[in-house]
Amino acid sequence: MPPPRKRVGRRPTDDNPATVERASDQHILEQTAETEEEERFAELQVAALFLVGTAMLIFFIVAYFAISIRDNLGQYSNYALGGSLALALFAIGGGFIVWAKKLLPHEKAIQDRHDFHSPEAEEIEAENTFLAGVDDMGLGKHKILRRSLLGALGLFPLPLVIMLRDLGPLPHRSLLRTGWRAGVRLVDLDTRLPIKLGTVEIGGLVTVMPEGFTDVDEDALAPSMLIRFGPGQIMSKKEREWGVADHVVYSKICTHAGCPISLLEQQTHHLLCPCHQSTFDMVNDAKVIFGPAARPLPQLRIGLDSEGYFIAKGPYSQAVGPSFWERR
Ligand code: FES
Helix, strand or coil: CCEEEEEECCCCCCCHHHHHHHCCCCEEEEEECCCCHHHHHHHHHHHHHHHHHHHHHHHHHHHHHHHHHHHHHHHHHHHHHHHHHHHHHHHHHHHHHHHHCCCCCEEECCCCCCCCCCCHHHHHHHHHHHHHHHHHCCCCCCCHHHHHHHHHHCCCCHHHHHHHHCCCCCCCHHHHHCCCCCCCCEEEECCCCCEECCCCEEEEEEEEECCCCCCCCCCCCCEEEEECCCCCCCCCHHHHHHHEECCEECCCCCHHHHHHHCCECCCCCECCCCCCCEEEECCCCCCEEECCCCCCCCCCCECCCCCCCEEEECCCCCCCCCHHHHHH
C-alpha cells in the first residue's frame, strides 16, 4: 500500500499560528486503490461506463431519426429516446462515482475544537462575586426574610396549577351526543321526509338529519351526508359494511374547524371543504388526502327498516366535528 501523502498546509501566520500548524499536520491524503492492478481495474470500469454512455447517446441520435412518429410509432420512439437517454445519464453518472470512489485520493481532515470555557481566573472571580452577593443579602442573618422568601417561592407554582381549571369542564361523553341513535330514520334536511332505498341517484349526496330534529342550530352536531356510489366504487371493506347497497353516511362537519362540507367531486370521489380546502377520499373511509384536517370524517353505521327506509344503527362511534383542541 502506498504510504499516505501529507498535504502541505497553509503557512502559519501571526494571527493564528497554532491552528495552521494543526491543519498542516492533520490533513492526510490516502490513495484509494491499493495496488497498481486495482488502479488499472478501476480505470477500466470507469472507461466502460463512459463507453456505455457514449453508445447510448449515439443510439438516441439514431433512434431520433430512424423511428418516425408519423407511422404510428410515437410510442416506440418515446421508449427508445427516453430509455437511451436515461441509460446514458446513468452510465456517465456511474462512471464519475466509480472514478471518485476508487481513483481519487480520499482526504481526511481533523480540526481540534477550541476550548469553550473562560480562563480559570475569570471563573474564580465570577464565583466569588456570586458568593459575595449571597452574603450581602444577609439570608443567614435575617431569618424572617429567609422563611418568608421560601414560603413565597414554594407557593409560586400553585397559581399555574389552579389556572388549569379555566380550561373548562371535561367534555365526558357530550361530544358523542349528536341526535343519532339506533333505529332513528334519516330524513332529508330540506323536506324533512324519510329517505327510502333507491330514491338517491348514483353519485348523489343528500344532507340528512335524525327524524324528529327541531332545528339545525340546536342539533349542530347531527348534519350528515347520505352518499350513493356506483357498484364496486367503495374501496374500503369497513365503509361498505357500515353502509347499505353502496349508500354511506358521513358527518357533514369538517374535522378541521367545523365548516359544513358537501362539495363532492363525482369522478374522483373526493369531498372538498370550502373553508381551508381539506380534501377527503370518500371511497376510502373519508381519509384526509389534502389540507389541514387531522382526521377522517366519522362514518355513521346505517341499515334499513322493515319499510325500506334508511335508519341509523347507532350513534357515531367517535366525536364529530373539529378535533378537541380546535373547538371554539
Ligand atoms: S374547516 Fe374544513 S378545512 Fe378548515
